[in-house]
Amino acid sequence: MEMLIGPKGRIWYPNSRELSNYLGYHGGDFDVVSYCIRNLGFAAVAIFPSYTRIRFQPALLPAACLQRVLEIILYRAPQRVVLERAATLFSPLEVFHNLNDAVARLRTLQIATPGEVEPSGSPTIVSLSLDRLQDPKRAGMQAAFEMWKKARRYANTQTVTQIATNSLFGGGAVAWMPGQDRCLIEAWPQTYGKYGKLSYDSLLGRDVRDxxxxxxxxxxxxxxxxxxxxxxPRLELIEALVTHPDGSMFWSRYERLLLPWRTGASDTFVSSMPALRLVRNC
Known part of the structure; x- marks a missing residue:
């Protein structure tokens, strides 16, 4: 299966009527995939049983296009990733057996796109199937999920406090969602220390917008x-560019399990259980 990713992140399919209408040409006398890659800032993702091939032109790969490509490969987690660079005579093919290395290489090559030198500060968030909790490497998440089901999604104030400190929930964050239109920090992840010169505890109870x-x-x-x-509940994969208080930056990739806990007719707390997958300096 092969798909085209447009410069704004939209997924197109070769030889489809929608793509022909977009291009304004309905003839079949040219290679539409190569044309879109070389001239319009598209990338092509072809999925095979044992590998995924990504064709693109580094000098013409907009950030929105790259983000959608990353979402696809992060979700599917192929055994191998083949990068094929168009309009390149020297070593146009690269094969990666490690997904992290493939992602890092794509980000490095994308910097060649004019006007997009600065990496995006917006994180990439990919929704994952809860079936993945059956994987042994997510045994902790599975245990937390089973406890949530056993509690029938309900909790009291004391239980919420225990969730924030219970190692079973991975020391993740807890947020209070009063009226379902605000998100107030009830507990920070235990791995957090200071918010610049401020302690995280001083920001408890604050709305995330502040x-x-x-x-x-x-x-x-x-x-x-x-x-x-x-x-x-929801299981997600997040890749984000994080900035240290000293201005240095690093890429962080982690999964998280979000669980809603009802404490009343309109009150809900949400616990977030993280599982770190990668930290890479920029």
């Missing part, structure tokens, strides 16, 4: 509202 790094926090907390609205 936090100093709301540019990063807000996109990652949108799923909290979805979880509350659906009253259903």
């Amino acid at each position: 936090l100093p790094d709301s540019r990063y926090i807000l996109p990652t907390t949108r799923s909290y509202f979805s979880v509350v609205q659906d009253q259903a």
Whole structure:
């Protein structure tokens, strides 16, 4: 299966009527995939049983296109990734057996696109199937999920406090969602220390919209509202560019399990259980 990713991140299929209408040409006398890659800032993703091939032109790979490509390969986690660079005579093919290395290489090559030198501060968030909890490497998440089901999604104030400190839940964050239109920090992840010169404890009870790094926090907390609205758990993969207080940056990739806990007719708390997959300096 092969798909085309447009410069704005839209997925197109070769030889489809929609793509022909977009291009304004309905003839079949040229290689539409190569044309889109070389001239229009598209990337092509072909999925095979044992590998995934990505064709693109480094000098013409917009950030939105790259982000959608990353979402696809992060979700599918292929055994091998083959990068094929168009308009390149020297070593146009690269084969990666490690997904992390393939992602890092794509980000490095994408910098060649004019006007897009700065990496995006918006995290990439990919929804994963809860079936993945059956994997042994997610045994901790599975245990937390089973406890949530056993509690029938309900908790009291004391239970919420225990969730924030219980190692079973991975020392993740807990947020209070009063009225389903606000997201207030009830507990920070235990791995956090200071918020610049401020301690994280000093920001407890604050709405996420009022936090100093709301540019990063807000996109990652949108799923909290979805979880509350659906009253259903969610498993996600997040890749984000994180900035240290000293200005240095690093890529962080982690999974998280979001669980909604009802404490009343309209009150819900959301716990976030993280599982770190990768930290890479920029």
